[in-house]
Amino acid sequence: MHEDIKRDIIDVLKKGEESLRNGDSKSLRELSNHTLHNSSIFQDKDSVNIAVVVYALSKIVDSEKPDSSEVADFIKKARESLENEDVRGYEDNLTKAMDLVAEYDKKMDLYVRHIINQAGIKKGSRIYEHGISLARAAELFNISQWELMKYLGQTRIPDKMGEGGAELEERLEHTRKLFGLKNE
Amino acid sequence: MNKNIVFDSGPVISLTLNNLLWLLKPLKEKCGGEFYISPAIYNELIKKPLSTKKYKFEALQILPFIMDGTLKYHKCQKIEEQTKKLLNIANSCFIAKDSYINIVHKGEMEAIATVLSLGSDTLVIDERTTRLLVECPHSLLEYLQKKLHTNVDIHRDNVKELEKEIGHLKVIRSFELSVAAFELGLLDKYMLKEEEKLDEVDDIRASVLEGVLWAIKLSGCSVTRDDIDCVLGRENKIH
Numbered sequence: 001m002h003e004d005i006k007r008d009i010i011d012v013l014k015k016g017e018e019s020l021r022n023g024d025s026k027s028l029r030e031l032s033n034h035t036l037h038n039s040s041i042f043q044d045k046d047s048v049n050i051a052v053v054v055y056a057l058s059k060i061v062d063s064e065k066p067d068s069s070e071v072a073d074f075i076k077k078a079r080e081s082l083e084n085e086d087v088r089g090y091e092d093n094l095t096k097a098m099d100l101v102a103e104y105d106k107k108m109d110l111y112v113r114h115i116i117n118q119a120g121i122k123k124g125s126r127i128y129e130h131g132i133s134l135a136r137a138a139e140l141f142n143i144s145q146w147e148l149m150k151y152l153g154q155t156r157i158p159d160k161m162g163e164g165g166a167e168l169e170e171r172l173e174h175t176r177k178l179f180g181l182k183n184e
Numbered sequence: 185m186n187k188n189i190v191f192d193s194g195p196v197i198s199l200t201l202n203n204l205l206w207l208l209k210p211l212k213e214k215c216g217g218e219f220y221i222s223p224a225i226y227n228e229l230i231k232k233p234l235s236t237k238k239y240k241f242e243a244l245q246i247l248p249f250i251m252d253g254t255l256k257y258h259k260c261q262k263i264e265e266q267t268k269k270l271l272n273i274a275n276s277c278f279i280a281k282d283s284y285i286n287i288v289h290k291g292e293m294e295a296i297a298t299v300l301s302l303g304s305d306t307l308v309i310d311e312r313t314t315r316l317l318v319e320c321p322h323s324l325l326e327y328l329q330k331k332l333h334t335n336v337d338i339h340r341d342n343v344k345e346l347e348k349e350i351g352h353l354k355v356i357r358s359f360e361l362s363v364a365a366f367e368l369g370l371l372d373k374y375m376l377k378e379e380e381k382l383d384e385v386d387d388i389r390a391s392v393l394e395g396v397l398w399a400i401k402l403s404g405c406s407v408t409r410d411d412i413d414c415v416l417g418r419e420n421k422i423h
Contacts, residue, residue: 002283004281037332037333037334040285040331040332041280041281041283041285041332041334042281042283043285043286128311128313129331130328130331130332131287131313131324131327131328131331131332132285132286132287132313133287133288133289133292133311133313133314134194134310134311134313134404135193135228135288135289135290135291135292135311136286136287136288136289136292136313138289139289144228144232144233144236144238144239145193145194145197145228146197146201146233146238146239146242147238147239148404149194149197149198149201149310149403149404149405150201150403150404151404152404152406153401153402153403153404153405154402158312158401158405158406158407158408159408159409161312161327161406162408163408163410163411164312164316164319164320164323164327165315165316165318165319165320165323165355166319166320166354166355168411168414168415171354171355171356171357171360172360172363172415174306174354174356174360175356175360175361175363175364176364176367177185178185178187178189178215178217178306178356178364179211179214179215179364179368180214180215180216181364181367181368
């Protein structure tokens with residue numbers, strides 16, 4: 001694991017644990033956003049996973065269903081594993097944290113999967129906003145381009161990104177020539 | 185002018201989500217060229233959704249347009265090689281924290297390689313990053329730097345090579361296709377007759393154009409509100 005990534009994930013887990021114990025979903029969402037820069041640059045599975053997991057946890061805290069302190073214990077163990085260079089232990093504890101959430105209610109299993117999928121779409125859209133192409137963003141977060149496009153359309157991301165490149169008039173002129181609306 | 189057009193997955197998704205796939209046939213007739221998709225695009229539009237519950241029905245709506253040749257599936261060895269080359273260059277243009285940033289996906293580069301292989305010059309793509317990479321890769325540097333809050337370097341030789349390979353291509357979106365469809369009268373069927381007019385709709389012609397452009401935007405096509413206003417403003421001036 002790249003040193004920058006490891007350092008950032010340890011920091012996110014430390015703050016994430018605290019936010020979980022305090023039931024502070026807003027901080028968790030902000031933490032998840034913090035991981036997006038690494039997700040965009042390195043595009044490694046650890047940065048991508050942590051972005052999704054932390055965002056999903058923020059949604060779960062909002063729902064007030066599981067006991068966040070137990071989940072926080074696994075987050076703590078995940079951090080300690082990573083600090084001790086135990087990447088396998090880190091991954092196992094992160095998985096256990098999510099499994100624990102899913103255990104609370106059989107129906108919650110679907111709920112958690114839904115939340116994780118939604119988190120992937122949300123984070124995918126942010127990566128796209130950071131300048132990574134739509135197909136690459138979808139691939140990174142294991143979501144379909146259909147889902148990502150539909151979600152993006154409901155956001156202000158395309159407006160915030162602006163245009164750049166060719167002028168609209170130039171594009172329209174080429175299109176009109178293609179379809180015989182204007183002489184070539 | 186070579187009138188063959190290659191589609192990325194995005195524009196086909198936008199058209200499908202708005203029940204506008206039928207436009208492809210009359211548009212193709214007016215154009216006089218062929219409409220193509222590459223294997224990776226076929227995979228995203230058809231194979232993947234057919235293997236899940238989500239968007240399966242949408243994939244089934246696209247399939248007949250591929251079966252009847254409206255959208256032609258194009259695959260050849262030359263494209264595979266060109267895709268690898270373009271992907272390698274494009275994903276080695278920008279550097280942050282000593283790492284190249286993988287900004288594009290194989291599917292997007294395969295669509296471009298298909299355009300090149302067909303000797304065409306038109307790519308229909310709704311997403312912004314690939315579009316900028318074709319039209320103005322330098323503008324991506326500034327954008328990435330701003331969004332990633334870190335120093336981003338540019339590999340000038342790779343950008344230069346990319347510009348040489350694909351800089352001449354023309355990029356349009358499902359947005360421009362919709363404007364063309366409107367101007368060709370293909371959307372006239374949505375215009376109410378005089379006796380059917382509703383109080384809520386003051387100008388039916390403007391409403392159809394506004395409706396279709398917003399529908400395309402809300403389905404994820406990367407188009408700004410300003411672009412929509414610009415097209416609507418011009419239409420209002422004409423009529």
